[in-house]
Amino acid sequence: MLQLVKRPQPSKAMTYLSPLLALAITLCAGVVMFQAMGVSPGRALHAFFAAPLASKYGWAELGVKATPLVLIGVALSIGFRAGVWNIGAEGQLTFGAICGGGIALWLHRAETGWVLPLVLLCGALGGMAWAAIPAFLRTKFNTNEILTSLMLTYVAILVLSLLVHGPWRDPGGYNFPESRDFSESATLPIILAGTRLHLGWLLALAMVGATWALLARTLVGFQVKVIGQAPAAGRHAGFSLNRMVWFCFMFAGGAAGLAGIIEVSGPIGQLQPSISPGYGFTAIIVAFLGRLHPLGVLFAGLLLALSYLGGEAAQILLGLPLAVTGVFQGMLLFFLLACDVLIHYRIRPRRRMSSAAA
Amino acid sequence: MEILIPAILTVITAATPLLYAALGELVAEKSGVLNLGVEGMILLGAVCGFAAVYLTGSAAAGIFAGLAGGMALSVVFGVLVLGFQASQVATGLALTIFGIGLSALLGQELVGVAYQGLPKISLPLLSKIPALGPLLFRHDFLVYGSFAMAFAVYWFLARSRAGLVLRAVGDSHDAAHAMGYPVVRIRFAAVLFGGGMAGLAGAYLSLAYSPLWIENMSAGRGWIALALVVFATWRPWRVFIGAYLFGGITILQLHAQVLGVGVPAQVMSMLPYLATIAVLVLISRDRNKIKLNAPACIGKPFHPAA
Numbered sequence: 001m002l003q004l005v006k007r008p009q010p011s012k013a014m015t016y017l018s019p020l021l022a023l024a025i026t027l028c029a030g031v032v033m034f035q036a037m038g039v040s041p042g043r044a045l046h047a048f049f050a051a052p053l054a055s056k057y058g059w060a061e062l063g064v065k066a067t068p069l070v071l072i073g074v075a076l077s078i079g080f081r082a083g084v085w086n087i088g089a090e091g092q093l094t095f096g097a098i099c100g101g102g103i104a105l106w107l108h109r110a111e112t113g114w115v116l117p118l119v120l121l122c123g124a125l126g127g128m129a130w131a132a133i134p135a136f137l138r139t140k141f142n143t144n145e146i147l148t149s150l151m152l153t154y155v156a157i158l159v160l161s162l163l164v165h166g167p168w169r170d171p172g173g174y175n176f177p178e179s180r181d182f183s184e185s186a187t188l189p190i191i192l193a194g195t196r197l198h199l200g201w202l203l204a205l206a207m208v209g210a211t212w213a214l215l216a217r218t219l220v221g222f223q224v225k226v227i228g229q230a231p232a233a234g235r236h237a238g239f240s241l242n243r244m245v246w247f248c249f250m251f252a253g254g255a256a257g258l259a260g261i262i263e264v265s266g267p268i269g270q271l272q273p274s275i276s277p278g279y280g281f282t283a284i285i286v287a288f289l290g291r292l293h294p295l296g297v298l299f300a301g302l303l304l305a306l307s308y309l310g311g312e313a314a315q316i317l318l319g320l321p322l323a324v325t326g327v328f329q330g331m332l333l334f335f336l337l338a339c340d341v342l343i344h345y346r347i348r349p350r351r352r353m354s355s356a357a358a
Numbered sequence: 359m360e361i362l363i364p365a366i367l368t369v370i371t372a373a374t375p376l377l378y379a380a381l382g383e384l385v386a387e388k389s390g391v392l393n394l395g396v397e398g399m400i401l402l403g404a405v406c407g408f409a410a411v412y413l414t415g416s417a418a419a420g421i422f423a424g425l426a427g428g429m430a431l432s433v434v435f436g437v438l439v440l441g442f443q444a445s446q447v448a449t450g451l452a453l454t455i456f457g458i459g460l461s462a463l464l465g466q467e468l469v470g471v472a473y474q475g476l477p478k479i480s481l482p483l484l485s486k487i488p489a490l491g492p493l494l495f496r497h498d499f500l501v502y503g504s505f506a507m508a509f510a511v512y513w514f515l516a517r518s519r520a521g522l523v524l525r526a527v528g529d530s531h532d533a534a535h536a537m538g539y540p541v542v543r544i545r546f547a548a549v550l551f552g553g554g555m556a557g558l559a560g561a562y563l564s565l566a567y568s569p570l571w572i573e574n575m576s577a578g579r580g581w582i583a584l585a586l587v588v589f590a591t592w593r594p595w596r597v598f599i600g601a602y603l604f605g606g607i608t609i610l611q612l613h614a615q616v617l618g619v620g621v622p623a624q625v626m627s628m629l630p631y632l633a634t635i636a637v638l639v640l641i642s643r644d645r646n647k648i649k650l651n652a653p654a655c656i657g658k659p660f661h662p663a664a
Contacts, residue, residue, distance in 0.1 A: 004443065006661065085447055137635070143642040146394065146447070147585045151631040154578050162624035284451055321466050323573075326459020333452035334434065337444035345443065 004345040014342040019289050019300070022336035029331050039318055047317045048310030048328075058309065060195030064267055065308045068093065068259035068279040070204040070301035073286030074211045074294050075255035079248035081228040081292050086249055088134065088149025089256040090280025091156035092127040096257025097264045098160055099126025101271040104186035104264075105168060105179055115185040120261055127257015128250050130156060135249035139242040145249075153280070161273045168271060179271035188266040200262035205298075207255065212294040220247060256280060277308065278326075285333045304329060365613060366493055370501060371567050373605025375400070375559040375576075377504045379583035380590070380597045381511045382428075382555025387587055388515060389548035390528035390655035394450025395435055396556050397580025398457020403428035403560025405461040408468055408571040417476050420565050421500065421558070428557020429550055431457055436549040440542050443659050458574060468571040475569040476500065500562045507555070512594040524548060528653035531660040541660055556580065578631065585634045589641050591651040600637075607633050 027045070034044040052058045072089045079086050086092075100123025107115050133152055137143040161177070170180040188198040215221035227234035227244055234241070263275055286304050290297030311325030341347075379396050386393050406427030411420035435453050438444040476498035485495040515521040524544055527534045531541045559579070564571050582604060590596030611626040642648055 004661070087451065137639055141639045141643045142645050142648070143635075143638050144588065147581060147588070147638060148635050150581050151578070151585075151634050154631045155628050158624040158628050162622055165624070166622065281451075281455055284448075285455070288448060321463055323459050323462035323466070326455065327463055328459075330452055330456025330459050333448070334438065334456060337438055337449050337452060338442045340444065341442040 003348050003350040004341065005348050006345055007343075010343050015291060018339040018342060019291065019296075019336060021342075022289075022332060022339045023303075025335045025339070026328065026332045029335070030328060033324075033327070037320070039320065044314060044318060044320065047314040047320075049306060051313045051317060052306060052309035056192075057195050060192050060197035061309055062302060062305050063197045063201040065305035066301045067198075067200045067204045067266075068263055068276070069283050069286050069304055070298055071200075071207050071255045071259040071262070072252070072280060072283035073290060073297040073301050074207050075252040076283055077287040077290065077292035077294070077297055078211065078215070078224055079252050080287055082224045082244050082248055083228055083231070084245050084248040085146045086131065086134070086149050086252045087146050087284070088131070088151075088153045088280070089252060089283055090276060090278060091149065091153030092130045092253045092256035093260035093263070093276055093280045094153070094156040094160050095130035095260070096123040096127035097260035097271065097275050098156070098163065099123060099129070099257070100261030101179065101182075101264050102163075102168070104182045105271070107186065108180065108183045110183070111185050113185070115183070116188070116265070119186050119265055120258060123261025123265075124254040124258040127255070127260060128253040130257070131249040131253025135246050139245050145245070157273075160271065160275070164271050164273055170270075177273055181270045182265055186265055187269060188262065196267055198262075198266040200259075200266050203258065203262065204301075208294045208298050215294070224248075256283075282329055285329055285336075288333065289336055304332075307332075363489065363492060365609065368609045368612070369602065369605045370497070371605075372608040373601045374501050374504045375562045375567060375579055376583055376586060376604055377508060377598060377601035378500075378555045378559035378562065379580060380586040380601055381504075381507055381594065382552035382559075383583055384587050384590070384592060384594060384597055385511060385515070385524070385555075386548045386552035387656055388528045388592060388653055389524050389545045390531060390653050390658065390660075391439065391545050391549055391552075392446050392450065392657045393432070393435055393453070393549060393552055394447060394584065395431065395453025395457065395580075396552075396583050397576055397578070398454040398461075399428040399431045399553050399556035400560040400563070400576045400580045401457045401461035401574065402431050402464075403557030404564035404575060405465040405468065405560070405571060406557070407561030408471075408473070408564040408569075409464065411473060411565060412468060412471055417499075417565065420476075421561050424557045424561025424565070425554045426557065428555070428560060429553040432549050432553020432556070435553070436546045439659075440545055440549070443661060446657050446659075454580070462573045465571050465573065469573070471570065473565065473569045476566045498566050500558065500566060503558070504562075508594060508598045515594060525653070528655055531655050531658070535660070535662055541662075545660075556583075559583070582630060582634050585638055588648075589637045591641065591647060592653065593651070604630060604633065 030045065031041040034041040076086060076089060100119045103122045104119045130152060134145045134149040137148050138145040164179055165177045168179045170178055188200055190198055223239045223244060226237065227239055259279065264271055268275060282304055286297055286300045290300035307325050307328050311322050314320040314324060315322055379400055383393060383396055403424040407420040407424030410423030411417060431453060435449055438449045439446050478496055478498055481495040485491045515525065523539055527539060527541050527544045535541045560576065563575060568575065586597055586600040589600045607630050611629050614626050
């Protein structure tokens, strides 16, 4: 039998090796899964991980898909470090898209340069407003933020559905539940000609830098680390847990709202009932896979963006269902959580009690 | 009364899956394990149950497959959390993400397949009682089973020795370990029970409530079940009341649409989620109440010293 023996100190090497190990095991499990589905594993893995990156357009799409994942993943990792579980980023993304999109629709005749910044700002504020609800309920009424933030995700998606089926429906849209297209001045500019890569990618990169600076260089960042690693020490140092909850929710809500408005004013270009294939949930995987470190989250975001592209490519090339992407993502997180045991524990053959005590 | 009976019957159908899932999670939490993967286990139970009926035509096989599907996913949770000391919150979320994906993948061929629903079992004589008969004694197997399960869980936790041990493990794993109880094995059993119940909840959704398979058909019921356990302050009979309260809210929304209440469908659909938040706030406001009733070791990892 094997036995877990606690390491005196968490292993630094394992912290970085664990995601790679998890990725390798996920690929092996993928081979088994494709075999079971009767698809040649070689062709399936090629479709998933190589075909999407065969062109400049493909690389640009990687950035497009990674933008929301990195934006949200970076912000969530701050909360996860501090032990604040904001699971409702998908709802904050949706509400950000609603608020920013509402401004874009309201100003659809305005042709000036300040429309886009205003739209983006309202998106971020919308996400913050939606995140403020679970933060308020947690700090004021001690309500579990996991459940409230998740319930609010369903509510936000219903609000969006209500708006695009009703008051915000495009008058010239043949009754489809979609808003009118956003005007040129409310649309994110393309930064790489011939592709869909937009300004949002640069915002996501800026977010990575800003979060790194926040963690490494500011008092708030220090408080996040202390409260996460040693809550008692944080209390003795006089760090307020309630303020930390508020900070984490506002930070992640703003980032998720920004991601939402970037999606609708970039690749989508209008409001419609479904604006995200679960970016807010996948960002949770991104945060853990990236070791809750901004730079790691950037790489993890690119990898999971590839899983979305790969899912689409496998659907087109091999007729595989899109749900394979979700299975891959779930497996990756499972294996990562399992491999993470190696950070804090060594695996040893079980020995007898007397020799273990000696 | 004639109008009320169908309404109450639909409340029962809406409450049954919540009751199963919440009872399972209650037992898991009482042993000190917080499994946030209920939603994923429900979905896997739903797709496995429906697939089994599709393949064999037997309702019993469907129910059993639902149970097994939920349990299979909870094994993954148990191994990761109890064996590999993984974070319970993160693993539970992974379970939900994985369950949504896997159930959609397995259910590819089942979308659009019709099923007439689980057979209704009319209890002899009792079902002939006017009003009460059709209300209480003309249901399918899973509805009767949910009543029995609610009572069984109550009896187990409050009256049985094994239940006492399980609660001890949830309140102080170190003390229970010192007394020689196999903490990890007991928790694993509780997690398996939770998975099985979530699987039954899913099987009820796809075999009796809808009855059909659609991707993501649980629509947040797993999360509502989690909230119900808090709402019930970890007491089985309150879980029962909570499940019927929420079943009622779900049905209110359907009936309001039929009656043509001038409120958009989406607003009515928000009701169960908003109600969940409202009851959570009401219950959690009182910190002492939560502290007194919640299992003291919930969510904490257990690693024996030697």
